[in-house]
Amino acid sequence: MTVTVLSEVATGAEDLSVWPASTQRLPHGGLAVGGVSLAEVADRFETPAYVLDEGEVRGRCRTYQDAFPAADVLYAAKAFLSRAMVRCVREEGLGLDVCSAGELELAVTAGFPPERIVLHGNAKSPRDLETALRLGVGRIVIDGPSEIARIAAAVGPEGHQKVMVRVVPGVSAGGHDKIRTGTDDQKFGLSLTDGGAQHAISRILGQPQLELTGLHCHIGSQITEVKPYLVALRRMVGLMARIRDTHGVVLPELDMGGGHGIAYRPGEPALDLTALSRRLRAELHKGCAAARLTVPRLLIEPGRAVVGPAGVAVYRVLAVKHTGEKAFVAVDGGMSDNPRPALYGVRYAPRLIGRACTAGPRTATVVGRHCEAGDVLAADVELPGDIHPGDLLAVPVAGAYQLSMASGYNLVGRPAVVAVHGGSARLLVRRETLDDFRSRDVGD
Numbered sequence: 001m002t003v004t005v006l007s008e009v010a011t012g013a014e015d016l017s018v019w020p021a022s023t024q025r026l027p028h029g030g031l032a033v034g035g036v037s038l039a040e041v042a043d044r045f046e047t048p049a050y051v052l053d054e055g056e057v058r059g060r061c062r063t064y065q066d067a068f069p070a071a072d073v074l075y076a077a078k079a080f081l082s083r084a085m086v087r088c089v090r091e092e093g094l095g096l097d098v099c100s101a102g103e104l105e106l107a108v109t110a111g112f113p114p115e116r117i118v119l120h121g122n123a124k125s126p127r128d129l130e131t132a133l134r135l136g137v138g139r140i141v142i143d144g145p146s147e148i149a150r151i152a153a154a155v156g157p158e159g160h161q162k163v164m165v166r167v168v169p170g171v172s173a174g175g176h177d178k179i180r181t182g183t184d185d186q187k188f189g190l191s192l193t194d195g196g197a198q199h200a201i202s203r204i205l206g207q208p209q210l211e212l213t214g215l216h217c218h219i220g221s222q223i224t225e226v227k228p229y230l231v232a233l234r235r236m237v238g239l240m241a242r243i244r245d246t247h248g249v250v251l252p253e254l255d256m257g258g259g260h261g262i263a264y265r266p267g268e269p270a271l272d273l274t275a276l277s278r279r280l281r282a283e284l285h286k287g288c289a290a291a292r293l294t295v296p297r298l299l300i301e302p303g304r305a306v307v308g309p310a311g312v313a314v315y316r317v318l319a320v321k322h323t324g325e326k327a328f329v330a331v332d333g334g335m336s337d338n339p340r341p342a343l344y345g346v347r348y349a350p351r352l353i354g355r356a357c358t359a360g361p362r363t364a365t366v367v368g369r370h371c372e373a374g375d376v377l378a379a380d381v382e383l384p385g386d387i388h389p390g391d392l393l394a395v396p397v398a399g400a401y402q403l404s405m406a407s408g409y410n411l412v413g414r415p416a417v418v419a420v421h422g423g424s425a426r427l428l429v430r431r432e433t434l435d436d437f438r439s440r441d442v443g444d
């Protein structure tokens with residue numbers, strides 16, 4: 001597929017800063033990602049479609065590897081997982097963070113080395129633990145006191161399992177209340193403040209078949225500043241020093257979780273990864289030197305920042321409605337493929353693609369096709385005034401926590417995922433069909 005690229009001057013300086021780096025303008029209002037026209041993707045694979053720029057995913061993995069040369073970077077699979085994604089992450093040398101038997105088994109059966117996987121979860125099911133032990137997962141992160149005896153029993157007296165402990169450091173950070181996990185008022189982890197973490201650690205150290213390799217914390221998601229990580233790290237190092245003093249044990253690993261924030265719209269802040277790496281390292285070395293502690297190996301678990309900016313959602317407009325002062329542009333997807341605006345009030349920047357636009361801009365609200373008024377994808381955005389059914393809308397920064405949180409609402413079916421790279425497109429995940437729904441529906 002060849003694409004003719006238009007100059008910036010010919011098209012106006014529209015801001016593509018949150019789009020994948022490979023994005024190019026095409027004649028007549030088109031856009032290409034990974035060398036593939038998005039309008040052609042829509043024609044060939046139908047809509048809604050999620051386009052994943054493989055080069056962007058790999059580039060982001062490399063950015064992490066370069067920024068954190070002395071750390072283990074684990075991709076958080078919950079942001080988006082498919083076999084191709086597993087391969088990408090493995091080939092780029094990252095580890096993996098999973099939180100269910102499903103994510104774990106998909107990764108391992110797609111060839112991911114189990115020893116490079118960390119299993120999380122505040123409520124691990126018997127199947128999660130059985131799968132983790134059967135497949136030989138690298139580390140299990142203990143999230144609550146009741147897990148200690150459970151995991152020890154499942155491992156058995158002759159067995160051996162590396163574990164970490166999820167500590168709540170008492171730091172509040174994150175883009176929305178629902179994704180803040182660093183304080184004691186939420187369900188994850190063991191508290192540093194009330195001594196729950198310290199108590200759990202003594203019990204784990206008393207279980208010979210469990211090898212405590214280190215501490216873990218994940219303070220929240222969509223964090224755009226370095227400071228909360230530094231505060232958390234200081235407290236974690238303090239706890240590591242106390243563990244050394246109390247138990248004579250020097251833990252070799254410290255996992256600072258993920259949560260690295262990205263821009264969803266031009267001009268929004270994103271976490272500066274280079275600054276994060278530099279300042280985390282400095283703080284770690286300073287804290288360890290002060291406590292005369294051997295510097296632990298750092299682990300981080302980014303999900304969103306690896307895959308979010310690599311994805312673009314492509315919808316077709318089904319209806320345009322004007323009610324009083326408001327214009328509604330309804331597309332063929334919605335909250336079933338992207339629940340994030342409804343859940344966290346996230347704002348996106350959709351854009352018309354596939355035709356030149358002659359009309360001036362008009363404020364419109366992009367809504368989905370689902371049966372509720374809260375099914376809004378982007379409220380009050382600027383779109384061409386002549387937008388009409390049949391037009392294509394593309395929404396950048398769609399790679400994380402959209403498809404992975406997609407639902408079967410209204411039996412619309414989850415969209416296809418199409419990988420683009422070097423001018424060619426290939427289907428990664430096919431569209432969910434009525435037959436898929438029917439095949440699960442086994443009663444009458």
Ligand code: LLP
Nearest residue numbers: 076218221222258259260301302303304401
């Ligand atoms: N590690 C742990 C233990 C986590 O719980 C998470 C995310 C991550 C790493 C990765 O965080 P990230 O780098 O992707 O921010 N559905 C929400 C985000 C929920 C995040 C849950 N845990 C959203 O759409 O914003």
